[in-house]
Amino acid sequence: MEKYDVIIIGGGPAGVAASIYTARGLLKTLVIEKTAVGGQIVLSDVIENYPGFTKPLNPTDLLNDMQKQAENFGVKFEFDEVKEIIKKDDGFLIKTDWDEYEARGIIIAVGSSAKRTGVPGEEKFIGKGVAFCATCDAPFFKDKDIAIIGAGNSGIQEGLFALNFVRSIKYIEFLPKINAEKILQERIKEKDNVEFFLNTQLMEIVGDNKIEGIRIKNRESGEEKFIKVDGVFLFVGNAPNTNFLKGFIELDERGYIITDYTKKTSVEGVYAAGDSVKNEYSQVVIAAGSGVTAAMSLISYLENKK
């Protein structure tokens, strides 16, 4: 079994940024990523708010560069899913799908995944007209009408991309106002094939074999309405990928990891960073910063332990 000083679970911006710092602290570091390096941000088509870059960044390029940077300092990457962490006398045993590893300290940076709404029709149409990634799936709705549920940053950003393909977008937003960066709001409002339904709840995705439309309800008047659309993209927020951590570290009632300001969790030697942590804004720059905080705290913990 391979032994590491630090094992980082999750290869998004938080995990990879943390690994650069622990590796530069000359700690033998492994990042275990479930699918592909990048995390949720690679689903966006561009990043325009990462400080220091004057041109829009491709998220995959940014994360690939972060990975290369980490590898230059000796970080190893494994693609596998962590199933369980077991506390031992002097460190941790990490069990994955294929393997087992030992580490003296752990950083959890498992991020979050797109939440579902749970309305009737949603489950049966996932992959058949209900989608979570406009950059991936908007081409299937060329010259068609789509609904985007959720007018936050992700919803607006992905909608701007989807407009390269689709005929029109109907935004359904639960809150009475659009909750995206002002600059994104201005860009989407310039488009004439976009319509907003604010203070409105999605009730049902309607259709037999294919989506015929959605049923929505105005939360103030209670008035219900059917809108014809061919596809539904969901950007209704995220849920942390922390199921496998239940009973191991302290989570809040929604599953987010509870840490102190040093990113220490309820278990000694285990730190957490990024979107899976309670009270973090989901931004790449914050995830990276949060990863670095966790890394620096873990480095000093391991040094003091010697």
Added chain:
Amino acid sequence: MGLLEDKDKQFLKEKFSKELDKKVKIVFFSNELNCQYCKEIKMLLDEVKELDDKIEVTEFNFHNSKDEAAKYGIEDSPAIAMLKEDGSDTGIRFYGIPSGYEFSTFIEDIIMISTGKHQLSDKAVEEIKKIEKPVDIKVFVTPTCPYCPKAVFLAHQLAFINKNITGKMYESMEYQELAQKYNVYGVPKSIVNDSVEFEGAVPEKVYVKHVLEAVK
């Protein structure tokens, strides 16, 4: 104007000259009648070929080269088959243009075929090598899908280590009718032997499990 930027060409040139070992043969089946991106595919292959003399490209007209197409089991065009130096088939296919995010898969494939080095775990190799029946893996993608290369490269690696497996990328806009036939509205979508289908960039073990399920 070319499809690749000068700085990318320079980067790939250096990478290839450092990493490539044996020759890689790329066979392109084009189609003049009904092909959205054949011109771009040809341009892309020509540009890649120029980067290193270990990369060879041969083009056939699909409709006039039935024998060649049959030799590699190519059912439709545009299609790309990737061969080793000795001309043996790797089972790696691109139906449609390997551009956008899939360009990285194409580059990884060239390096894998040339060096013989894949990135699969020992356990996956052990399981996959046991397969004795023919396996056909279709992976539907769009060039703007950042998670898709993960699924395509897994299918390609499985094909690479077991000659019974064919790993095919399908670019969904070029192959719209096929995408409709298989009910593809979200990518990546992988379909094994037309019986087992799953969506998303799943971890290696899960991918292998789905493939094994199809040959049970």
